[in-house]
Amino acid sequence: MKTTPPPHLLNLNGITLAVSADSATPSGPGYILKGSTVNVLHPFSAVDFYRHGFHSWSLSTWIPLDRPLPQTRQPKVAWSMLDHVGMIQSFPFTGSGVGALRDAEGRVLLLGALGLDAFVKTTDTVLSGSCTDSDKASPAWFLAFGAEDEVFAQYAKQLEDHLGRRKSPPPPRIWCSWYSLFTDIDETGILQILEGVKDLSFDVFQIDDGWQLAMGDWDVNAKFPSGMSAMARRIQAAGFQTGLWLAPFIVQPKSSLYRDHPDWLLRDEQGDLIPAGHCWGSVFYGLDTTHPDVLKWIGETIARVRAWGYDYLKLDFLYAAAMPAKRHRNVGGEEAYRLGLEAVRKAAGDDAYLLVCGAPILSSLGLADAARIGPDVTPMWDNEDRVFGLQDFTGPSTLNALRTTLGRLWLKPLLHVDPDVFFFRQRYNLMNPAQNQLLRDMATITGFKATSDLPAWLDPSERDALESFLNETSTVTKLGPYEYAIDGRLADFHCVRKLWAE
Ligand code: 9PG
Numbered sequence: 001m002k003t004t005p006p007p008h009l010l011n012l013n014g015i016t017l018a019v020s021a022d023s024a025t026p027s028g029p030g031y032i033l034k035g036s037t038v039n040v041l042h043p044f045s046a047v048d049f050y051r052h053g054f055h056s057w058s059l060s061t062w063i064p065l066d067r068p069l070p071q072t073r074q075p076k077v078a079w080s081m082l083d084h085v086g087m088i089q090s091f092p093f094t095g096s097g098v099g100a101l102r103d104a105e106g107r108v109l110l111l112g113a114l115g116l117d118a119f120v121k122t123t124d125t126v127l128s129g130s131c132t133d134s135d136k137a138s139p140a141w142f143l144a145f146g147a148e149d150e151v152f153a154q155y156a157k158q159l160e161d162h163l164g165r166r167k168s169p170p171p172p173r174i175w176c177s178w179y180s181l182f183t184d185i186d187e188t189g190i191l192q193i194l195e196g197v198k199d200l201s202f203d204v205f206q207i208d209d210g211w212q213l214a215m216g217d218w219d220v221n222a223k224f225p226s227g228m229s230a231m232a233r234r235i236q237a238a239g240f241q242t243g244l245w246l247a248p249f250i251v252q253p254k255s256s257l258y259r260d261h262p263d264w265l266l267r268d269e270q271g272d273l274i275p276a277g278h279c280w281g282s283v284f285y286g287l288d289t290t291h292p293d294v295l296k297w298i299g300e301t302i303a304r305v306r307a308w309g310y311d312y313l314k315l316d317f318l319y320a321a322a323m324p325a326k327r328h329r330n331v332g333g334e335e336a337y338r339l340g341l342e343a344v345r346k347a348a349g350d351d352a353y354l355l356v357c358g359a360p361i362l363s364s365l366g367l368a369d370a371a372r373i374g375p376d377v378t379p380m381w382d383n384e385d386r387v388f389g390l391q392d393f394t395g396p397s398t399l400n401a402l403r404t405t406l407g408r409l410w411l412k413p414l415l416h417v418d419p420d421v422f423f424f425r426q427r428y429n430l431m432n433p434a435q436n437q438l439l440r441d442m443a444t445i446t447g448f449k450a451t452s453d454l455p456a457w458l459d460p461s462e463r464d465a466l467e468s469f470l471n472e473t474s475t476v477t478k479l480g481p482y483e484y485a486i487d488g489r490l491a492d493f494h495c496v497r498k499l500w501a502e
Pocket residue numbers: 057081178208209245279316357358375376394395396
């Protein structure tokens with residue numbers, strides 16, 4: 001029979017908490033709790049819950065406890081692209097890895113896992129954590145209470161101690177092909193752009209989605225007749241580091257990988273394939289990264305791309321390896337994902353720069369140099385059909401991207417945080433100057449600067465403004481949860497608080 005551990009009465013920064021856990025040990029300004037499940041009963045009147053989404057695009061923000069958002073109306077096939085399916089089922093008051101409560105005075109009670117495959121839920125009075133990390137008999141948690149920035153900073157320090165941190169130089173400045181051309185890229189067009197940006201202060205020139213045969217078949221398609229090595233050499237000759245996009249954990253039905261290795265794909269208990277989402281005109285699936293043959297294939301794929309000459313890899317749709325499933329080895333989704341990411345890191349080598357995207361966040365720590373921490377931006381402010389029509393806050397839009405990025409800035413001490421691109425072009429851009437400014441301000445705050453503006457779309461003054469922005473170093477001061485000062489100018493992000501239709 002399972003025994004319930006007695007509640008520990010903990011005094012934390014002036015409040016008394018009743019905690020059920022296997023153990024509770026003071027650690028600096030907080031406590032380390034141990035247990036597969038832990039419960040924290042607190043005495044204060046919380047008004048907001050900090051919901052941390054599962055992967056890069058998943059909603060991460062403070063949500064008022066008295067205004068619960070309804071579950072998304074997206075079809076189930078799309079759910080994994082939005083978040084962890086279990087978190088959509090118990091939407092919105094369940095967080096991935098970490099959860100926190102905030103009272104009217106802005107004091108925060110935070111419960112954060114220090115292992116993988118953990119969730120934090122809340123009711124008005126209790127924060128509850130559950131963790132299935134198979135590595136640990138009694139998983140560890142960090143519990144802290146105090147000023148918001150302090151408790152998140154303390155949690156970040158604990159995560160670094162448990163999961164590690166890559167020692168990367170400052171983030172590179174990137175030109176990326178996605179947000180102008182999407183999949184409509186080819187060799188001639190890319191070489192023309194390379195010529196047009198070669199005098200601008202980018203460090204990395206990154207080719208995005210559109211060069212490959214299929215998701216699963218990571219070889220060059222007919223649009224790049226000289227091949228990807230030749231392209232890498234041209235990028236280097238222009239003075240840039242070479243960047244390439246790939247989504248090594250997903251598989252499209254049209255790929256040869258799908259036909260040749262049906263046993264490598266994630267399935268449920270009944271043996272049915274689990275959709276990882278729907279994109280590019282079809283459903284797609286995730287790989288079982290606990291399968292030794294899959295890990296070998298991942299290593300070979302990454303080694304091939306590295307041998308072509310690419311040093312900066314944007315690894316996308318990675319959540320697909322972390323979905324709940326019946327696997328070759330019986331481990332949790334995030335543990336399985338981390339095995340896959342370890343295989344990537346091993347094959348890429350220590351000197352490769354790995355940007356993870358659509359990626360589970362905590363389980364990427366210590367392996368990735370950078371993580372996208374929000375949905376895609378667009379040269380358009382909102383995505384109302386998806387937000388109000390489908391109750392989905394993960395769709396491409398600048399507002400959605402700013403909201404979740406702002407909610408995840410506490411991760412900055414742990415890795416480079418990528419807020420996605422900004423725009424200097426007014427062509428094909430539906431945002432007003434203030435909206436464009438806010439997006440650039442977020443790039444300044446994170447220190448991660450990337451754009452997809454085509455040189456042909458920039459007028460001379462926009463090109464000059466882009467060049468000076470790439471070379472700018474600014475003084476950033478946080479004024480409050482939704483306000484920053486950049487060189488003394490206010491950057492006001494209060495707009496991200498509006499989540500529901502008024
Ligand atoms: C390439 C793109 C870019 C981009 C990534 C990722 O919800 N969706 O349908 C959805 C589609 C694409 C997507 C995100 C969400 O974008 O974030 O930077 O690399 O893939 O296909």
